Amino acid sequence: MSDCGCGDLPASTSLMPVSQAIERLRQAGLAKTPEIETVPLESALNRVLAQDILAPVNVPPRDNSAMDGYALHTDSLGEVPLSLHISQRIPAGANPLPLEPGTAARIFTGAVIPEGANAVVMQENCCVEANNRVIIRQAFRTGENIRRAGQDITVGTPILTQGERLGPAAIGMLASLGIARVPVYRRLRVAILSTGDELVEPGNPLQHSGQIYNSNRYLLQALLKRLDVEIVDLGVIADNLPDTLSALQRAQTLADVVISTGGVSVGEEDHVKTAVEQTGKLDFWKIAIKPGKPLAFGSLGETAFIGLPGNPQSVWITFLILGRQFLLARQGQSQGYAPLEYRMPIAFEVSKPLKREEYFRVRIVNDGTGQTLEKHGNQSSGVLSSSLRADGVARVPAGVTLKPGDFVHFLPFSGFGVA
Ligand SMILES: Nc1nc2c(c(=O)[nH]1)N[C@H]1C(S)=C(S)[C@@H](COP(=O)(O)OP(=O)(O)OC[C@H]3O[C@@H](n4cnc5c(N)ncnc54)[C@H](O)[C@@H]3O)O[C@H]1N2
Numbered sequence: 001m002s003d004c005g006c007g008d009l010p011a012s013t014s015l016m017p018v019s020q021a022i023e024r025l026r027q028a029g030l031a032k033t034p035e036i037e038t039v040p041l042e043s044a045l046n047r048v049l050a051q052d053i054l055a056p057v058n059v060p061p062r063d064n065s066a067m068d069g070y071a072l073h074t075d076s077l078g079e080v081p082l083s084l085h086i087s088q089r090i091p092a093g094a095n096p097l098p099l100e101p102g103t104a105a106r107i108f109t110g111a112v113i114p115e116g117a118n119a120v121v122m123q124e125n126c127c128v129e130a131n132n133r134v135i136i137r138q139a140f141r142t143g144e145n146i147r148r149a150g151q152d153i154t155v156g157t158p159i160l161t162q163g164e165r166l167g168p169a170a171i172g173m174l175a176s177l178g179i180a181r182v183p184v185y186r187r188l189r190v191a192i193l194s195t196g197d198e199l200v201e202p203g204n205p206l207q208h209s210g211q212i213y214n215s216n217r218y219l220l221q222a223l224l225k226r227l228d229v230e231i232v233d234l235g236v237i238a239d240n241l242p243d244t245l246s247a248l249q250r251a252q253t254l255a256d257v258v259i260s261t262g263g264v265s266v267g268e269e270d271h272v273k274t275a276v277e278q279t280g281k282l283d284f285w286k287i288a289i290k291p292g293k294p295l296a297f298g299s300l301g302e303t304a305f306i307g308l309p310g311n312p313q314s315v316w317i318t319f320l321i322l323g324r325q326f327l328l329a330r331q332g333q334s335q336g337y338a339p340l341e342y343r344m345p346i347a348f349e350v351s352k353p354l355k356r357e358e359y360f361r362v363r364i365v366n367d368g369t370g371q372t373l374e375k376h377g378n379q380s381s382g383v384l385s386s387s388l389r390a391d392g393v394a395r396v397p398a399g400v401t402l403k404p405g406d407f408v409h410f411l412p413f414s415g416f417g418v419a
């Protein structure tokens with residue numbers, strides 16, 4: 001019994017390991033698939049493909065020339081130098097006639113090889129004569145400078161898979177196959193809410209010492225824009241239970257996912273967790289992650305709920321490490337959830353074993369012998385500037401101590417698509 005009259009200290013609530021939270025979030029994300037819509041190719045960048053795509057045509061569709069030069073048939077032409085009549089001219093886009101035997105056709109890069117030709121001699125190896133004839137000066141071989149039909153893609157080849165996010169290469173490939181409209185999953189609608197009586201919107205003066213600018217709202221908007229979701233911004237909720245309850249009830253009707261910031265910790269000003277328990281279901285709360293321990297995850301009816309902690313650095317890290325994986329899965333993406341990781345040496349030390357898996361904001365520096373990771377001087381969860389000049393995060397598991405030169409997992413911000 002302690003002597004303050006409060007009784008025994010409660011056993012500390014156990015924290016969920018980060019890996020388990022990630023797995024739970026991925027599974028919860030995959031539990032629902034968005035509806036499918038068809039969009040024009042110009043609007044398909046970053047969308048998630050809803051069906052497999054097989055090549056409907058060969059690419060290239062016909063044998064064509066890889067060079068500007070002269071198309072001919074290599075049989076029975078004799079030894080070089082050879083003088084041949086130029087029987088036709090074939091620019092790219094033309095539909096050529098069959099090649100007259102024993103002649104050459106003037107041909108340009110990308111133009112269709114005429115029936116009856118089996119090689120293209122590049123023009124640098126030829127000499128044009130005045131009488132519409134060409135002299136072939138260099139030896140040539142069958143098939144030379146011909147790009148075969150289907151050499152890039154043959155009809156029926158699987159090209160893209162359901163659940164892939166469409167990047168520039170995929171968009172270009174779809175266009176090369178003549179596909180103008182693409183089946184993709186509907187954009188997720190994500191409602192965002194900031195909690196806190198202390199918050200003032202940028203552009204307005206701070207009125208008293210207790211006020212701060214609302215950075216999480218804009219940080220979260222920016223992070224979500226990179227994931228190509230529809231944002232429903234529901235502004236700021238005051239720190240009281242009735243307002244929190246009604247905001248969550250409203251958000252539930254407007255979105256597929258609700259993300260709040262702040263108010264998920266244990267103080268009596270923190271109402272988000274209680275409100276979720278009263279309006280919906282809390283699946284888990286408190287993760288062994290630093291920054292970002294009190295993250296909450298649950299549902300409000302059919303709508304998923306993610307409560308990010310209020311400290312801006314906790315928003316940044318928990319969104320990237322945890323929330324992002326849920327959103328990718330719920331968007332219909334079938335793989336590629338895990339961020340890129342590299343093994344890199346550190347230039348700092350971790351002298352005491354960490355209680356939670358920690359994500360240090362780090363920069364890549366060259367110490368003269370090679371690249372190493374330097375830690376930002378202030379790793380407080382309230383300090384957003386530690387991300388501003390960082391290249392990514394160094395992930396250090398709980399229970400570990402490290403010395404300079406030891407290797408860690410480095411997760412570059414570019415690997416999350418947010419650099
Ligand atoms: N007794 C305990 N206190 C705290 C614990 C704990 O375990 N026991 N956990 C700490 C940890 S870890 C975190 S992280 C924070 C998270 O708390 P909340 O999610 O309830 O966040 P708030 O208290 O609402 O805010 C925390 C901090 O962040 C500032 N904030 C909030 N919203 C914004 C915003 N939109 N823009 C800018 N800054 C914002 C807020 O002013 C606070 O300074 O709890 C610890 N406490």
Ligand code: MOO
Pocket residue numbers: 289290291292293294309311313314381
């Ligand atoms: O987990 Mo909190 O973000 O350290 O302060």
